[in-house]
Amino acid sequence: MxxxxxxxxxxxxxxxxxxxxxxxxxxxxxxxxxxxxxxxxxxxxxxxxxxxxxxxxxxxxxxxxxxxxxxxxxxxxxxxxxxxxxxxxxxxxxxxxxxxxxxxxxxxxxxxxxxxxxxxxxxxxxxxIFISQPPQGRLQVLLAGKYGTERISSAEKITLGTKKISFLRGEKLSPSERAFFLSEEIVFPLEKYTVSSEYGIRNSPISGRKMMHGGIDLAAKKGSVIKSCKSGTIVSAKTGDPVFGNCVEIEHSGGIRTFYAHMEKISVEEGQNVSAGTPIGTVGTTGLSTGPHLHFEVKVSGRNTDPLTILKK
Structure with missing residues (x-):
């Protein structure tokens, strides 16, 4: 009963x-x-x-x-x-x-x-805040990255069905996290891709030296359509940058900006408003690039963050 x-x-x-x-x-x-x-x-x-x-x-x-x-x-x-x-x-x-x-x-x-x-x-x-082990959904993934393994493992524990869940009593969303939660659909910028380089310290494919990689590299077929991950305003649509080649930056609500680089073509212009999923250009290999791919960055309140924590499918 x-x-x-x-x-x-x-x-x-x-x-x-x-x-x-x-x-x-x-x-x-x-x-x-x-x-x-x-x-x-x-x-x-x-x-x-x-x-x-x-x-x-x-x-x-x-x-x-x-x-x-x-x-x-x-x-x-x-x-x-x-x-x-x-x-x-x-x-x-x-x-x-x-x-x-x-x-x-x-x-x-x-x-x-x-x-x-x-x-x-x-x-x-x-x-x-409740975080499952492993985290369930984009919001929990984002919060798991924020609090870290040690903080989550020391929190109160409950069991929901077969899921083990940590309860961070009294915690709440930051303004940017709340904007993420309240925002409309968020989409991945490419439909078909391979993550060829992740966020964080790596050996630069150009210089060979260890450097901070402020985004992720998504290898894809040249000419693949790149989409805006969420609605916002185009704040930069630049061609011929010596490092990033043809690149676009979009400002979104909640202090979030996204950056798309090494593009073949750009199909938007500065000041243009776009929705989630709007085509903004195509995959290329412009600038310092070793092959066709999209370099993709997410900044929250001016700081780079791992895009996979926000756009995880």
Whole structure:
């Protein structure tokens, strides 16, 4: 029998005035005898103040917030809810008084506009960031890179089904990460490619010396269409750069910029607005290049970051 059925059986014997206390006692009892596993303690059928179980969930959220403000930790409780057609991750978070990133990461949801109709959601009673091992989806991959293995391994642990998940209580998205979550679809700049050089320190194929590689190299057939990874404005469309050859830079929301280099042709111009997936040019081997490929960089607030942490498929 599911916990929701047990709860219904438990409090049906109580008067309306006694039900709140009855439900509270039952949840505390389950918490004392059950491990921190994946199955929600109880499912909520409707996010309405008239729904008794939802009211209890809201009480648990308030208690967790008060405890955190006092430097304490209430036990993490997980409730369940099946999203309706009218629901979005933003509307559910607002109704539950829980941060959007809390709901997004525990449910492996990558963006605010993702369709969650009929999706079985976990509703945690405390705010924070959830990261699965291994990370699930682009948002978790991005956050895993931010916090690092040591921080994640030392965080609170829960189990959801077969997934082991770290809970970084109280953590939240930075402004640029929030812009990433709230943004529209993000696409990979090439459809067919091979990652020929990754982000980080490498031996330069030109000089042979160890140098920082501020992006990734994507080997592809000459003439392959290069697409803008997300909507933005073309801030630079340069030809004949001695290092990068023909190259394009796009400014996106949230302090994010993307850079595309060694292009054969450029099909956009400075000041032009583009959408995710808009063709901006073709793969070439201009500038300092040893063969047809796209050199692709992502900068967040002016700092280079590994593109694969944001654009991972």
């Amino acid at each position: 599911r916990f929701s059925s047990l709860l219904s059986t438990f409090y049906q014997f109580f008067s309306s005035k006694q039900k709140a206390s009855a439900c509270k006692l039952f949840i505390l009892f389950l918490l004392s005898v059950l491990p921190a596993t994946a199955e929600p303690i109880v499912n909520i059928s409707d996010l309405s103040s008239r729904n008794f179980v939802f009211s209890q969930y809201q009480d648990e959220v308030q208690l967790s917030n008060k405890a955190w403000a006092l430097g304490k930790k209430n036990p993490l409780l997980l409730f369940g809810y099946k999203a309706k057609k009218t629901d979005s991750i933003i509307s559910v978070a607002a109704r539950c008084s829980i941060r959007q990133e809390t709901l997004a990461t525990v449910n492996a949801i990558d963006s605010a506009d993702q369709d969650i109709t009929e999706k079985q959601l976990y509703l945690p009673s405390a705010d924070g």
